[in-house]
Amino acid sequence: MIALLVRDLKLAMRAGGGFGLGLAFFLIVVTLVPFGVGPESALLAVIASGILWLGALLACLLSLDRIFALDWEDGSLDLLATAPLPMEAIVSVKALAHWVTTGLPLVLAAPVFGLLLNLPTNGYKPLILSLILGTPALSVIGTFGAALTVGLKRGGLLLSLLVLPLYVPTLIFGAEVARRGVAGLDNGTPMLMLAGITLGVIALLPFASAAALRVNLR
Amino acid sequence: MNSVWEYANPKKFVQTTDKVLPWVSVLSVVALVAGLIWGFFFTPDDYRQGSTVKIIYLHVPSALMAINAWLMMLVASLIWLVRRHHVSALAARAAAPVGLVMTLIALLTGAIWGQPMWGTYWAWDPRLTSFLILFLFYLGYIALWSAIENDDTAADLTSVLCLVGSVFALLSRYAVNFWNQGLHQGASLSLDKEEHVADVFYYPLLICIAGFVLLFIALVLLRTRTEIRARRMRALLARERMG
């Protein structure tokens, strides 16, 4: 299992795409927002946490189709399927690798990009906390979507259509934590809900992803 | 009494629905026409909402069917996953576009109704938002069906998506409720009509709901038969190509 994780991480680093691309995309989204809504810093301060969450979500989405695609093309996914590892474990490791290469850099970059959007100082802690709690769910849900669409030729667009509605609860609670943090309100309830969703998703969704992957490898 | 599972045999299903379908269709047309005419021509205006209250005869039944169609797809998907009856998977496939249209009707009539009543076509009210999300779920489900060529693979994957989607749709419903209360405390847009519906509006509404249910059944039966035939056709064509 650890060998698989290390292999996936190495591949993501070497190919270069998976690692840097999400971050670059995140930066571009953050850069474009002031062009769209105007440069008033008061307005930006209000929407900063929401934009950062949305940017992180879209950046995460961007790299989802790579989770299984490369392994599918060169046949190593078939090899993995016949390995003694249960499919659920493979799927979980893939999701973890995706989070380490995409979610974690986004979490680390978010405060820097927060500066660009004039995020109020008391907003940094809740924002980072909500992203740490929420982005694993994005990776796990995304792995499910990738497992559904792995065999398809034009899976990318379909993948977004399938995954984005599933992101709604995570986005709502995650952005709510950050927003309440900025407003100085108590954000304990959405935080618990966000953590609950992430834990539930990590515990249950790999079974669905594994089932989908088995169907696709049939 | 025969077992329900006999209808899982495609041939038996087509034979039985041959007899049932005309009746259901006629009944649904009768109920829809009667209910809508009663509602449109012979009910008084509401003292607060004026004549716009007549939209209720389309809005509430379509909203009900939008949710029930997804529930039916969920049950059909479960039956497919557990018992592997093709008819079940094809029925879920047949129901999805009907549910999509119902959701669209509920959204559109709601928007049209909202304009004079709330002064806006759209508000990010929890119910409206949940329906928009439901609409997206239908779109994704239908897109996945049409993207996969192999019938059994498509049935399996869409069933899994339907199960997972149901859980997330429910989660979204609660998340959206929470989110909106967080924004505007005590939103004044009460959509809960059941409380204020008086008897004059209630009986024609019941008939309209019955009409929509029958319409849904008729359409699903018709479309399931089409899917059964399409599947058989693909199988025959594939065999021909092999031989």
Add this chain to the structure above:
Amino acid sequence: MMPELGKYAETVLSAYAVSILLILGLVLISLIRARHIKRRLQEVETKAKKHG
């Protein structure tokens, strides 16, 4: 014998028009596809019988 819809006539009528159009469209598409597939299946079946 049109009922008096008052100032909301447009609202009510457009809601009915949109809904009825959507429902009729769905019914029509379902019927056309049903007929089309039925005919094609018959063609394919007769061809399969001839060969088989």
